[in-house]
Amino acid sequence: MAPAAPYFVTETGQNWTPIGQNDALTWPDLAGLFCRRNVAAVEGHLAWLAAHGVTCLRLMLEYCQTEHRYLERPVGRFQPNMVRFWDDLFALCARYGLRVLLTPYDTFWMARRWRYHPYSRAQGGPGTRRSQWLSCPRMRQAIKDRLSFAAERWGSSGALFAWDLWNEIDPAHAGKRPEALTEFISDLSAHVRAVELRCFGRTHLQTVSVFGPVLGHYPTVAEVVFQHPQLDFATTHFYEAATINNPKDTLGPARATGALVREALAQLPAARPFFDSEHGPIYTFNNRHRTLPEAFDDEYFRHMQWAHLASGGAGGGLRWPYRQPHVLTHGMRAAQRSLAAFTELLDWKHFQRxxxxxxxxxxxxxxxxxxxxxxxxxxxxxxxxxxxxxxxxxxxxxxxxxxxxxxxxxxxxxxxxxxxxxxxxxxxxxxxxxxxxxxxxxxxxxxxxxxxxxxxxxxx
Missing domain, CATH: 2.60.40.1500 (Glycosyl hydrolase domain; family 39)
Structure with missing residues:
Protein backbone atom coordinates (compact mmCIF):
# COMPACT_ATOMS: atom_id res chain seq x y z
CA MET A 1 0.00 0.00 0.00
CA ALA A 2 1.04 3.61 -0.47
CA PRO A 3 2.62 4.73 2.82
CA ALA A 4 0.74 8.04 2.92
CA ALA A 5 -2.52 7.43 1.03
CA PRO A 6 -5.33 4.85 0.67
CA TYR A 7 -4.11 3.64 -2.73
CA PHE A 8 -1.50 1.21 -4.07
CA VAL A 9 2.09 1.42 -5.32
CA THR A 10 4.45 -1.02 -7.01
CA GLU A 11 7.57 -2.43 -5.38
CA THR A 12 9.50 0.52 -6.84
CA GLY A 13 7.06 3.10 -5.44
CA GLN A 14 5.16 3.89 -8.65
CA ASN A 15 1.42 4.55 -8.61
CA TRP A 16 -0.56 1.38 -9.34
CA THR A 17 -4.32 1.26 -9.85
CA PRO A 18 -6.35 -1.99 -9.99
CA ILE A 19 -8.15 -1.87 -13.34
CA GLY A 20 -9.64 -5.12 -14.59
CA GLN A 21 -12.39 -7.66 -14.02
CA ASN A 22 -13.21 -11.09 -12.70
CA ASP A 23 -12.21 -14.03 -14.89
CA ALA A 24 -12.33 -17.81 -14.55
CA LEU A 25 -10.57 -20.93 -15.74
CA THR A 26 -13.52 -22.13 -17.82
CA TRP A 27 -14.45 -18.85 -19.50
CA PRO A 28 -13.45 -18.26 -23.13
CA ASP A 29 -10.52 -15.88 -22.59
CA LEU A 30 -8.54 -18.26 -20.34
CA ALA A 31 -9.96 -21.70 -21.22
CA GLY A 32 -7.22 -22.41 -23.76
CA LEU A 33 -4.60 -22.53 -21.02
CA PHE A 34 -6.09 -25.65 -19.41
CA CYS A 35 -4.08 -28.66 -20.59
CA ARG A 36 -2.23 -26.11 -22.76
CA ARG A 37 -4.83 -26.47 -25.50
CA ASN A 38 -4.23 -22.97 -26.91
CA VAL A 39 -1.56 -21.12 -24.97
CA ALA A 40 -0.93 -18.68 -27.83
CA ALA A 41 -4.53 -17.45 -27.75
CA VAL A 42 -4.41 -16.82 -24.00
CA GLU A 43 -1.07 -15.05 -24.29
CA GLY A 44 -2.42 -12.85 -27.05
CA HIS A 45 -5.45 -12.00 -24.95
CA LEU A 46 -3.33 -11.04 -21.93
CA ALA A 47 -1.10 -8.85 -24.10
CA TRP A 48 -4.24 -7.17 -25.47
CA LEU A 49 -5.52 -6.55 -21.94
CA ALA A 50 -2.25 -4.92 -20.93
CA ALA A 51 -2.43 -2.70 -24.00
CA HIS A 52 -5.90 -1.56 -22.85
CA GLY A 53 -4.70 -0.47 -19.43
CA VAL A 54 -5.82 -3.57 -17.54
CA THR A 55 -3.61 -4.21 -14.52
CA CYS A 56 -5.56 -6.68 -12.36
CA LEU A 57 -7.51 -9.93 -12.73
CA ARG A 58 -9.56 -11.35 -9.88
CA LEU A 59 -9.50 -15.14 -10.04
CA MET A 60 -10.59 -18.15 -7.98
CA LEU A 61 -8.20 -21.07 -7.64
CA GLU A 62 -10.91 -23.43 -8.83
CA TYR A 63 -14.29 -23.18 -10.54
CA CYS A 64 -17.06 -25.43 -9.28
CA GLN A 65 -19.91 -25.01 -11.75
CA THR A 66 -18.71 -28.24 -13.36
CA GLU A 67 -16.86 -31.32 -12.11
CA HIS A 68 -13.66 -30.72 -14.05
CA ARG A 69 -11.86 -27.75 -12.48
CA TYR A 70 -11.36 -28.71 -8.83
CA LEU A 71 -7.89 -27.84 -7.55
CA GLU A 72 -7.90 -30.85 -5.22
CA ARG A 73 -9.52 -34.23 -5.87
CA PRO A 74 -9.69 -35.83 -3.36
CA VAL A 75 -8.92 -33.27 -0.67
CA GLY A 76 -5.16 -32.80 -0.33
CA ARG A 77 -4.32 -34.17 -3.78
CA PHE A 78 -3.58 -31.21 -6.03
CA GLN A 79 -4.48 -31.96 -9.62
CA PRO A 80 -1.49 -31.70 -12.03
CA ASN A 81 -3.47 -30.07 -14.85
CA MET A 82 -4.78 -27.38 -12.53
CA VAL A 83 -1.36 -26.72 -10.99
CA ARG A 84 0.18 -26.41 -14.46
CA PHE A 85 -2.61 -24.01 -15.48
CA TRP A 86 -1.66 -21.71 -12.61
CA ASP A 87 2.07 -22.08 -13.24
CA ASP A 88 1.51 -20.97 -16.84
CA LEU A 89 -0.93 -18.19 -15.98
CA PHE A 90 1.35 -16.61 -13.39
CA ALA A 91 4.26 -16.72 -15.84
CA LEU A 92 2.19 -15.07 -18.58
CA CYS A 93 0.79 -12.41 -16.25
CA ALA A 94 4.31 -11.56 -15.10
CA ARG A 95 5.39 -11.25 -18.73
CA TYR A 96 2.70 -8.65 -19.48
CA GLY A 97 2.65 -6.78 -16.18
CA LEU A 98 -0.71 -8.09 -15.01
CA ARG A 99 -1.38 -8.92 -11.36
CA VAL A 100 -3.80 -11.37 -9.77
CA LEU A 101 -6.17 -10.86 -6.85
CA LEU A 102 -6.44 -14.50 -5.81
CA THR A 103 -9.19 -16.13 -3.76
CA PRO A 104 -9.00 -19.83 -2.82
CA TYR A 105 -12.58 -21.00 -3.39
CA ASP A 106 -15.49 -20.45 -5.74
CA THR A 107 -17.92 -20.25 -2.82
CA PHE A 108 -20.96 -19.44 -5.01
CA TRP A 109 -20.96 -22.73 -6.91
CA MET A 110 -19.31 -24.57 -4.04
CA ALA A 111 -22.41 -23.81 -1.94
CA ARG A 112 -24.89 -24.74 -4.65
CA ARG A 113 -23.14 -27.98 -5.59
CA TRP A 114 -21.73 -28.83 -2.18
CA ARG A 115 -22.49 -32.55 -2.29
CA TYR A 116 -20.21 -32.90 -5.33
CA HIS A 117 -17.29 -30.92 -3.92
CA PRO A 118 -14.22 -32.88 -2.79
CA TYR A 119 -14.40 -31.16 0.60
CA SER A 120 -17.92 -32.44 1.34
CA ARG A 121 -18.30 -35.46 3.55
CA ALA A 122 -20.23 -37.18 0.75
CA GLN A 123 -16.99 -37.14 -1.29
CA GLY A 124 -14.78 -38.18 1.62
CA GLY A 125 -13.83 -34.64 2.55
CA PRO A 126 -13.66 -32.89 5.95
CA GLY A 127 -16.82 -30.79 5.68
CA THR A 128 -20.29 -31.61 6.96
CA ARG A 129 -22.75 -28.77 6.34
CA ARG A 130 -22.31 -25.44 4.60
CA SER A 131 -23.21 -23.73 7.85
CA GLN A 132 -19.95 -25.08 9.34
CA TRP A 133 -17.49 -24.13 6.61
CA LEU A 134 -15.78 -21.47 8.70
CA SER A 135 -16.00 -23.18 12.09
CA CYS A 136 -15.34 -26.90 11.47
CA PRO A 137 -11.72 -27.69 12.60
CA ARG A 138 -11.15 -30.25 9.84
CA MET A 139 -12.48 -27.85 7.21
CA ARG A 140 -10.29 -25.07 8.61
CA GLN A 141 -7.22 -27.26 8.28
CA ALA A 142 -8.06 -28.10 4.67
CA ILE A 143 -8.41 -24.38 3.91
CA LYS A 144 -5.02 -23.67 5.49
CA ASP A 145 -3.42 -26.52 3.58
CA ARG A 146 -4.71 -25.13 0.29
CA LEU A 147 -3.49 -21.63 1.09
CA SER A 148 -0.12 -23.03 2.16
CA PHE A 149 0.23 -24.87 -1.14
CA ALA A 150 -0.70 -21.76 -3.14
CA ALA A 151 1.55 -19.43 -1.14
CA GLU A 152 4.56 -21.76 -1.34
CA ARG A 153 4.18 -22.37 -5.08
CA TRP A 154 3.10 -18.94 -6.40
CA GLY A 155 3.90 -16.53 -3.57
CA SER A 156 7.28 -15.70 -5.11
CA SER A 157 5.62 -14.33 -8.24
CA GLY A 158 5.43 -10.58 -8.69
CA ALA A 159 2.19 -11.23 -10.56
CA LEU A 160 0.40 -11.98 -7.28
CA PHE A 161 -1.21 -8.71 -6.16
CA ALA A 162 -3.05 -9.87 -3.03
CA TRP A 163 -4.98 -12.63 -1.29
CA ASP A 164 -8.75 -12.40 -1.06
CA LEU A 165 -8.70 -14.82 1.86
CA TRP A 166 -12.37 -15.76 1.49
CA ASN A 167 -14.82 -14.97 -1.28
CA GLU A 168 -18.07 -13.44 0.02
CA ILE A 169 -17.58 -14.18 3.69
CA ASP A 170 -20.94 -14.78 5.36
CA PRO A 171 -22.15 -15.56 8.91
CA ALA A 172 -24.38 -18.22 7.29
CA HIS A 173 -21.21 -20.30 6.90
CA ALA A 174 -20.34 -19.91 10.59
CA GLY A 175 -23.58 -20.93 12.27
CA LYS A 176 -25.04 -17.44 11.65
CA ARG A 177 -22.60 -16.00 14.19
CA PRO A 178 -21.06 -12.76 12.86
CA GLU A 179 -18.54 -12.73 15.71
CA ALA A 180 -17.02 -15.96 14.35
CA LEU A 181 -15.79 -14.12 11.26
CA THR A 182 -13.24 -12.11 13.21
CA GLU A 183 -11.55 -15.24 14.54
CA PHE A 184 -11.66 -16.92 11.12
CA ILE A 185 -9.96 -13.98 9.40
CA SER A 186 -7.38 -13.64 12.16
CA ASP A 187 -6.47 -17.31 11.91
CA LEU A 188 -6.19 -17.43 8.10
CA SER A 189 -4.38 -14.11 7.89
CA ALA A 190 -1.75 -15.11 10.43
CA HIS A 191 -1.30 -18.49 8.76
CA VAL A 192 -0.71 -17.08 5.27
CA ARG A 193 1.65 -14.40 6.56
CA ALA A 194 3.65 -17.01 8.49
CA VAL A 195 4.00 -19.18 5.37
CA GLU A 196 5.12 -16.26 3.20
CA LEU A 197 7.55 -14.92 5.78
CA ARG A 198 9.09 -18.38 6.17
CA CYS A 199 9.43 -18.85 2.41
CA PHE A 200 10.16 -15.36 1.13
CA GLY A 201 10.77 -13.01 4.04
CA ARG A 202 7.88 -10.78 2.97
CA THR A 203 4.11 -10.97 2.61
CA HIS A 204 1.43 -9.99 0.10
CA LEU A 205 -1.54 -7.76 0.88
CA GLN A 206 -4.73 -9.32 2.21
CA THR A 207 -8.46 -8.64 2.05
CA VAL A 208 -11.74 -10.53 2.31
CA SER A 209 -14.75 -9.88 0.12
CA VAL A 210 -18.39 -9.71 1.13
CA PHE A 211 -21.63 -9.89 -0.84
CA GLY A 212 -22.94 -6.37 -0.29
CA PRO A 213 -26.52 -7.27 0.76
CA VAL A 214 -25.12 -9.39 3.63
CA LEU A 215 -24.20 -6.12 5.35
CA GLY A 216 -27.89 -5.26 5.50
CA HIS A 217 -28.76 -8.56 7.20
CA TYR A 218 -25.74 -8.52 9.53
CA PRO A 219 -24.67 -4.89 10.15
CA THR A 220 -21.82 -5.95 12.46
CA VAL A 221 -20.11 -7.72 9.56
CA ALA A 222 -19.19 -4.28 8.17
CA GLU A 223 -16.89 -3.68 11.12
CA VAL A 224 -15.13 -6.98 10.45
CA VAL A 225 -14.70 -6.47 6.71
CA PHE A 226 -13.76 -2.79 6.80
CA GLN A 227 -11.77 -2.54 10.03
CA HIS A 228 -10.19 -5.91 10.86
CA PRO A 229 -6.65 -4.96 11.96
CA GLN A 230 -4.95 -7.78 10.02
CA LEU A 231 -6.46 -6.84 6.64
CA ASP A 232 -4.70 -4.35 4.39
CA PHE A 233 -7.55 -3.11 2.21
CA ALA A 234 -11.31 -3.58 1.95
CA THR A 235 -13.40 -5.07 -0.86
CA THR A 236 -17.13 -5.58 -1.23
CA HIS A 237 -19.40 -6.80 -4.03
CA PHE A 238 -21.83 -4.19 -5.34
CA TYR A 239 -25.12 -5.98 -5.94
CA GLU A 240 -27.78 -3.34 -5.32
CA ALA A 241 -31.13 -4.93 -6.16
CA ALA A 242 -33.02 -1.93 -7.49
CA THR A 243 -30.39 -0.73 -9.96
CA ILE A 244 -27.12 -2.63 -10.44
CA ASN A 245 -28.59 -6.14 -10.47
CA ASN A 246 -31.27 -5.40 -13.07
CA PRO A 247 -30.51 -2.02 -14.69
CA LYS A 248 -33.32 -0.18 -16.44
CA ASP A 249 -31.12 2.80 -17.33
CA THR A 250 -27.47 3.78 -16.98
CA LEU A 251 -28.00 6.53 -14.40
CA GLY A 252 -29.34 4.50 -11.46
CA PRO A 253 -26.38 2.07 -11.30
CA ALA A 254 -23.91 4.98 -11.37
CA ARG A 255 -25.69 6.76 -8.53
CA ALA A 256 -25.92 3.52 -6.53
CA THR A 257 -22.19 2.93 -7.05
CA GLY A 258 -21.35 6.42 -5.82
CA ALA A 259 -23.53 5.96 -2.74
CA LEU A 260 -22.02 2.54 -1.93
CA VAL A 261 -18.45 3.87 -2.21
CA ARG A 262 -19.27 6.83 0.04
CA GLU A 263 -20.88 4.51 2.59
CA ALA A 264 -17.86 2.20 2.56
CA LEU A 265 -15.32 5.01 2.97
CA ALA A 266 -17.21 6.30 6.01
CA GLN A 267 -16.54 2.97 7.77
CA LEU A 268 -12.86 2.58 6.83
CA PRO A 269 -9.68 3.61 8.63
CA ALA A 270 -8.52 6.72 6.76
CA ALA A 271 -5.43 5.11 5.22
CA ARG A 272 -7.11 1.88 4.03
CA PRO A 273 -7.81 1.47 0.29
CA PHE A 274 -11.22 0.29 -0.90
CA PHE A 275 -12.66 -1.04 -4.12
CA ASP A 276 -15.61 -3.04 -5.37
CA SER A 277 -14.22 -6.42 -6.45
CA GLU A 278 -17.38 -7.78 -8.08
CA HIS A 279 -20.48 -6.26 -9.67
CA GLY A 280 -22.76 -6.65 -12.67
CA PRO A 281 -26.34 -7.35 -13.81
CA ILE A 282 -26.63 -10.59 -11.82
CA TYR A 283 -30.44 -10.71 -11.72
CA THR A 284 -30.84 -9.92 -15.41
CA PHE A 285 -28.37 -12.66 -16.37
CA ASN A 286 -28.96 -15.40 -13.78
CA ASN A 287 -32.68 -15.03 -13.08
CA ARG A 288 -34.09 -13.58 -16.29
CA HIS A 289 -31.53 -15.35 -18.51
CA ARG A 290 -30.94 -12.23 -20.58
CA THR A 291 -27.78 -10.56 -21.83
CA LEU A 292 -27.98 -6.78 -21.82
CA PRO A 293 -27.84 -5.07 -25.24
CA GLU A 294 -24.18 -4.39 -25.91
CA ALA A 295 -24.36 -0.62 -26.37
CA PHE A 296 -26.44 -0.27 -23.21
CA ASP A 297 -24.14 -2.58 -21.24
CA ASP A 298 -21.07 -0.65 -22.40
CA GLU A 299 -22.50 2.60 -21.02
CA TYR A 300 -23.73 0.92 -17.82
CA PHE A 301 -20.18 -0.40 -17.32
CA ARG A 302 -18.50 2.91 -18.14
CA HIS A 303 -20.77 4.90 -15.83
CA MET A 304 -20.23 2.53 -12.91
CA GLN A 305 -16.44 2.60 -13.22
CA TRP A 306 -16.27 6.41 -13.32
CA ALA A 307 -18.68 6.74 -10.39
CA HIS A 308 -16.49 4.29 -8.46
CA LEU A 309 -13.19 6.09 -9.14
CA ALA A 310 -14.52 9.64 -8.67
CA SER A 311 -16.24 8.73 -5.39
CA GLY A 312 -12.95 7.58 -3.85
CA GLY A 313 -12.60 3.93 -4.83
CA ALA A 314 -9.26 2.58 -6.08
CA GLY A 315 -9.77 2.00 -9.80
CA GLY A 316 -13.09 1.38 -11.49
CA GLY A 317 -14.26 -1.78 -9.73
CA LEU A 318 -14.03 -5.34 -11.07
CA ARG A 319 -16.96 -6.45 -13.24
CA TRP A 320 -18.28 -10.02 -13.32
CA PRO A 321 -19.10 -10.36 -17.04
CA TYR A 322 -22.69 -11.68 -16.95
CA ARG A 323 -22.71 -11.89 -20.73
CA GLN A 324 -23.09 -14.61 -23.33
CA PRO A 325 -20.30 -15.44 -24.07
CA HIS A 326 -18.91 -14.74 -20.61
CA VAL A 327 -16.40 -12.03 -21.54
CA LEU A 328 -16.26 -8.25 -21.46
CA THR A 329 -17.05 -6.38 -24.67
CA HIS A 330 -14.61 -4.34 -26.73
CA GLY A 331 -16.50 -1.25 -25.62
CA MET A 332 -15.80 -2.12 -21.98
CA ARG A 333 -12.12 -2.58 -22.78
CA ALA A 334 -12.06 0.85 -24.42
CA ALA A 335 -13.62 2.26 -21.24
CA GLN A 336 -10.88 0.64 -19.16
CA ARG A 337 -8.20 2.09 -21.42
CA SER A 338 -9.76 5.55 -20.98
CA LEU A 339 -9.82 5.19 -17.19
CA ALA A 340 -6.23 3.93 -17.12
CA ALA A 341 -5.00 6.94 -19.11
CA PHE A 342 -6.92 9.33 -16.83
CA THR A 343 -5.34 7.86 -13.68
CA GLU A 344 -1.91 9.01 -14.93
CA LEU A 345 -2.99 12.61 -14.31
CA LEU A 346 -3.01 12.21 -10.51
CA ASP A 347 -0.46 11.36 -7.85
CA TRP A 348 -2.32 8.60 -6.04
CA LYS A 349 0.42 7.76 -3.57
CA HIS A 350 -0.05 11.21 -2.01
CA PHE A 351 -3.84 11.46 -2.43
CA GLN A 352 -5.56 11.36 0.96
CA ARG A 353 -9.01 11.35 -0.53
Missing part, protein backbone atom coordinates in the same frame (compact mmCIF):
# COMPACT_ATOMS: atom_id res chain seq x y z
CA UNK A 354 -12.31 11.87 1.17
CA UNK A 355 -15.66 11.61 -0.55
CA UNK A 356 -17.07 15.01 -1.58
CA UNK A 357 -20.05 13.98 -3.72
CA UNK A 358 -22.52 15.64 -1.37
CA UNK A 359 -20.31 18.66 -0.73
CA UNK A 360 -19.68 19.74 -4.33
CA UNK A 361 -22.17 22.32 -5.62
CA UNK A 362 -23.36 22.43 -9.26
CA UNK A 363 -25.24 25.25 -10.92
CA UNK A 364 -27.48 22.93 -12.97
CA UNK A 365 -29.75 20.17 -11.60
CA UNK A 366 -29.33 18.42 -14.94
CA UNK A 367 -26.03 16.98 -13.70
CA UNK A 368 -25.09 14.60 -10.90
CA UNK A 369 -21.63 14.99 -9.38
CA UNK A 370 -19.31 12.29 -8.05
CA UNK A 371 -16.22 13.66 -6.33
CA UNK A 372 -13.37 13.05 -3.91
CA UNK A 373 -10.40 15.14 -2.90
CA UNK A 374 -7.86 16.33 -0.36
CA UNK A 375 -6.10 19.69 0.02
CA UNK A 376 -4.08 19.46 -3.25
CA UNK A 377 -5.91 17.11 -5.62
CA UNK A 378 -9.46 16.17 -6.55
CA UNK A 379 -11.39 14.00 -8.99
CA UNK A 380 -14.84 15.00 -10.23
CA UNK A 381 -17.12 13.18 -12.65
CA UNK A 382 -20.19 14.98 -13.95
CA UNK A 383 -23.05 12.88 -15.35
CA UNK A 384 -26.09 14.18 -17.20
CA UNK A 385 -29.19 12.91 -15.41
CA UNK A 386 -32.13 14.59 -17.14
CA UNK A 387 -32.25 12.13 -20.07
CA UNK A 388 -30.63 8.81 -19.10
CA UNK A 389 -30.06 6.03 -21.59
CA UNK A 390 -32.60 3.23 -21.06
CA UNK A 391 -32.33 -0.46 -21.81
CA UNK A 392 -34.82 -0.10 -24.67
CA UNK A 393 -32.96 2.78 -26.32
CA UNK A 394 -31.96 1.93 -29.87
CA UNK A 395 -29.18 4.53 -29.83
CA UNK A 396 -27.69 7.06 -27.45
CA UNK A 397 -29.56 10.35 -27.42
CA UNK A 398 -27.58 13.41 -28.42
CA UNK A 399 -27.45 15.84 -25.51
CA UNK A 400 -26.74 19.50 -26.25
CA UNK A 401 -23.81 20.79 -24.17
CA UNK A 402 -24.57 23.01 -21.20
CA UNK A 403 -22.41 25.59 -19.49
CA UNK A 404 -22.21 24.89 -15.76
CA UNK A 405 -20.38 26.12 -12.71
CA UNK A 406 -19.22 23.94 -9.85
CA UNK A 407 -17.60 24.69 -6.51
CA UNK A 408 -15.44 22.20 -4.67
CA UNK A 409 -14.50 22.57 -0.98
CA UNK A 410 -11.36 21.46 0.82
CA UNK A 411 -8.61 22.54 -1.58
CA UNK A 412 -5.90 24.76 -0.12
CA UNK A 413 -5.43 28.29 -1.52
CA UNK A 414 -3.32 28.35 -4.65
CA UNK A 415 -3.28 27.71 -8.40
CA UNK A 416 -4.79 24.54 -9.88
CA UNK A 417 -4.78 22.88 -13.28
CA UNK A 418 -8.13 21.30 -14.20
CA UNK A 419 -7.74 18.56 -16.80
CA UNK A 420 -10.93 17.95 -18.83
CA UNK A 421 -11.36 14.31 -19.83
CA UNK A 422 -13.61 12.83 -22.53
CA UNK A 423 -14.50 9.46 -20.97
CA UNK A 424 -15.82 7.96 -24.21
CA UNK A 425 -12.92 8.92 -26.47
CA UNK A 426 -10.36 8.44 -23.70
CA UNK A 427 -8.68 11.73 -24.51
CA UNK A 428 -7.96 15.02 -22.80
CA UNK A 429 -10.13 17.93 -23.86
CA UNK A 430 -7.75 20.64 -22.75
CA UNK A 431 -7.32 22.17 -19.33
CA UNK A 432 -8.27 25.20 -17.27
CA UNK A 433 -6.14 27.18 -14.84
CA UNK A 434 -8.07 28.28 -11.76
CA UNK A 435 -7.25 29.89 -8.45
CA UNK A 436 -8.48 28.86 -4.99
CA UNK A 437 -8.58 31.34 -2.14
CA UNK A 438 -10.48 31.55 1.09
CA UNK A 439 -13.68 30.44 -0.69
CA UNK A 440 -14.18 26.94 -2.20
CA UNK A 441 -12.59 26.42 -5.60
CA UNK A 442 -14.92 27.53 -8.42
CA UNK A 443 -14.71 26.04 -11.91
CA UNK A 444 -16.64 27.47 -14.86
CA UNK A 445 -17.17 24.86 -17.56
CA UNK A 446 -18.37 26.34 -20.86
CA UNK A 447 -19.80 23.15 -22.40
CA UNK A 448 -20.57 19.77 -20.85
CA UNK A 449 -22.41 17.11 -22.84
CA UNK A 450 -23.41 13.69 -21.52
CA UNK A 451 -20.57 13.45 -18.98
CA UNK A 452 -17.14 14.85 -18.20
CA UNK A 453 -14.30 13.84 -15.86
CA UNK A 454 -12.03 16.37 -14.17
CA UNK A 455 -8.59 15.80 -12.66
CA UNK A 456 -7.75 18.77 -10.46
CA UNK A 457 -4.12 19.09 -9.36
CA UNK A 458 -2.19 21.83 -7.59
CA UNK A 459 0.36 23.71 -9.70
CA UNK A 460 3.93 23.49 -8.45
Missing amino acids: RNLSHEVAISSPAFAAFACGDTRQAVVWLLRQDRPTTRNSTRRRALPPRAIQLTLPGLAPGAYRVHLWNTVAGTAGGHLLVQAGAEPLRIDLPAVGADLALAIVAEG
